[in-house]
Every structure is written in C-alpha cells, then in structure tokens.
Amino acid sequence: MEYGPSDSEPGHDGTEELPTAIKILIAGGFGVGKTTMVSSVSEIEPLRTEEVITDQSLGVDDMVGVEAKTTTTVAMDFGRITVDSGLLVYLFGTPGQDRFWFMWDELVYGALGAIVLADTAGWPTASPPSTSSNAGTRPSSSRSTASTALGATRRRTSGSPSTSIPTCRSCSATPATGNPAKRS
Amino acid sequence: MEPTGGVWYDESAGPLVRPYAVTKGRTRPAAAKFDLISVVIATQPADGGPGLEPEHVKILQLCRQPLSVAEIAAHVNLPAGVVKVLLDDLLQRDAIAVRAPMTRARQSNKRVLKAVINGIRAL
Numbered sequence: 001m002e003y004g005p006s007d008s009e010p011g012h013d014g015t016e017e018l019p020t021a022i023k024i025l026i027a028g029g030f031g032v033g034k035t036t037m038v039s040s041v042s043e044i045e046p047l048r049t050e051e052v053i054t055d056q057s058l059g060v061d062d063m064v065g066v067e068a069k070t071t072t073t074v075a076m077d078f079g080r081i082t083v084d085s086g087l088l089v090y091l092f093g094t095p096g097q098d099r100f101w102f103m104w105d106e107l108v109y110g111a112l113g114a115i116v117l118a119d120t121a122g123w124p125t126a127s128p129p130s131t132s133s134n135a136g137t138r139p140s141s142s143r144s145t146a147s148t149a150l151g152a153t154r155r156r157t158s159g160s161p162s163t164s165i166p167t168c169r170s171c172s173a174t175p176a177t178g179n180p181a182k183r184s
Numbered sequence: 185m186e187p188t189g190g191v192w193y194d195e196s197a198g199p200l201v202r203p204y205a206v207t208k209g210r211t212r213p214a215a216a217k218f219d220l221i222s223v224v225i226a227t228q229p230a231d232g233g234p235g236l237e238p239e240h241v242k243i244l245q246l247c248r249q250p251l252s253v254a255e256i257a258a259h260v261n262l263p264a265g266v267v268k269v270l271l272d273d274l275l276q277r278d279a280i281a282v283r284a285p286m287t288r289a290r291q292s293n294k295r296v297l298k299a300v301i302n303g304i305r306a307l
Binding site: 017018019020021022023041044047048049076078080081082083084087088089090092106107109110112 | 220221223250255264281283286302304
C-alpha cells in the first residue's frame with residue numbers, strides 16, 4: 001500500500017490509513033533462545049533498539065561498585081509480522097536478566113500476549129518454575145536451546161482459544177504439553 | 185600524550201555523544217505519549233526546515249512508510265527514549281501522524297485475534 005506523504009493531510013488525518021500494531025512478548029530466562037525465536041518468525045531482519053536507563057533503575061540495578069555510572073543501555077530484540085495491510089504484530093524479546101525486569105512495565109503494557117520460553121534441559125526438577133521467578137531461578141549454566149518449550153500466554157485474553165499458541169516450525173520449539181506455570 | 189593517528193575509541197566504548205545531547209537534554213516528550221509500537225508516518229516531506237535537527241530529518245525520511253517507534257529507534261541507532269522526544273517535536277509541527285497501539289479495550293475484537301492467529305499460522 002502506498003503511503004505517499006503528499007497524499008496525507010497534515011495533522012491526524014493520516015491515522016486512518018495507518019495500520020494498527022499489536023505486541024506479543026517473548027519472555028524467558030537469560031539465554032533460552034528468545035532472540036533466536038524472534039529472528040526465526042520475523043519477516044524483517046531482527047532489529048535491536050536500546051533504552052537508556054537513568055535513575056529509574058536505581059534500586060533495581062545493582063550499582064554497587066559502579067556508582068559513578070549513571071546510565072546504562074538495555075537492548076531489546078524485536079521482529080515484525082504483517083498480518084494484513086491494517087494489522088502489524090510486533091514480537092519483543094524481553095531482556096532476560098532479572099535486573100532488567102523494570103522494563104516489563106512498558107513492554108507488557110497493552111501486550112496481546114506473551115510466549116514464555118524455558119530451557120527444560122536446565123531444570124533440576126520436573127516442576128518448571130513459575131513465570132514470576134523464571135528469569136531469576138534458572139541455572140545460568142544451561143545455555144542449550146535444543147529442548148526449548150513454548151509456554152503459555154501470560155495475559156489472558158477473552159475469547160482467545162486455549163490452543164492459540166502457534167507451533168514455531170522454523171525454530172526448534174515444541175508446544176508444552178502442560179501449562180508450565182501455576183498462575184491464576 | 186601523543187596522538188596515534190588511529191581510531192582511539194571503538195564500539196564497546198559507547199557513543200561519543202551522549203544520547204540525550206540530541207534532544208538538548210530533554211528526556212521526556214513534552215506532550216504526546218508514544219508507545220514502542222505506536223505507528224508513525226510522515227505527513228510532510230523530509231526537506232528539513234528551521235529548527236529541525238538531522239535526526240528529525242532522518243526520521244521523516246524513514247517514515248514515508250508506516251514504522252513503529254521501536255523500528256525507527258533501531259534504524260536511527262538511538263535509544264527509544266530519545267526517539268520519542270524527537271517524534272514529539274515532529275508531532276507538534278504536524279510533520280507526522282501517529283497511531284497508538286491497540287488498547288486492551290479493543291482487544292476483545294475476536295476478528296482481530298483470529299486474524300493474528302491465522303496470520304502467524306500461515307508463516
């Protein structure tokens with residue numbers, strides 16, 4: 001579709017032609033393959049944007065020893081799927097380190113759903129961790145993404161069928177047999 | 185100290201100009217609130233103009249096609265927070281149009297949900 005700047009009236013008239021964007025998060029611990037999944041399903045070259053953390057991160061980021069450092073950057077990988085001319089789906093790989101959890105506030109807001117990736121090879125027991133402690137409790141030694149499971153959507157959407165998580169063919173993910181998280 | 189003639193900084197040293205220097209120190213948009221996936225399109229040609237920085241012009245050039253804030257940030261290689269301030273400048277000049285992402289209230293639309301599911305399955 002052509003969106004020539006000269007066709008649009010100044011102001012907000014052009015918004016009628018603009019596609020609507022929705023957001024799906026790809027969450028999971030450090031190194032489970034979020035970036036891999038984004039790059040597998042995205043129609044564009046996966047992009048990376050950075051957000052500068054300023055004093056917002058105080059108390060979240062451990063600044064001991066680096067007190068002089070007042071800013072740091074967090075990278076987010078994201079991809080895009082164009083459903084049709086009026087609907088864009090953006091996939092955001094959230095930062096896996098738990099010290100970047102404050103970013104969830106903006107990332108989660110308005111998200112249609114989330115896909116939680118977990119590395120089953122690293123689990124010491126059969127019971128998977130809940131989403132709320134996923135990033136923090138996962139052993140950092142397990143980097144293998146060979147047996148990555150696709151978790152459930154974090155945000156319940158009314159009217160959405162329970163089988164709404166599509167199987168990702170191009171990455172080595174398989175749907176989880178059970179809901180890994182015991183959250184309400 | 186003697187200059188070696190070579191490049192004395194590298195990627196890992198970070199940007200030479202601090203990010204918010206581009207916005208003259210502003211860290212928040214003055215008026216509008218931009219989401220990472222707000223879709224932006226230019227409504228004016230990117231021929232510059234008084235008061236426009238090169239970054240503004242670059243954004244206008246990128247936004248000939250609809251682009252999300254996150255995509256713009258990635259293409260201009262600036263943090264999303266900086267890009268939001270620059271976009272607010274452009275919006276106040278009526279140089280861009282912005283569409284906010286679908287809110288939760290509108291998510292109950294089953295047709296949209298089905299379109300998303302079918303679209304992803306068709307990949």
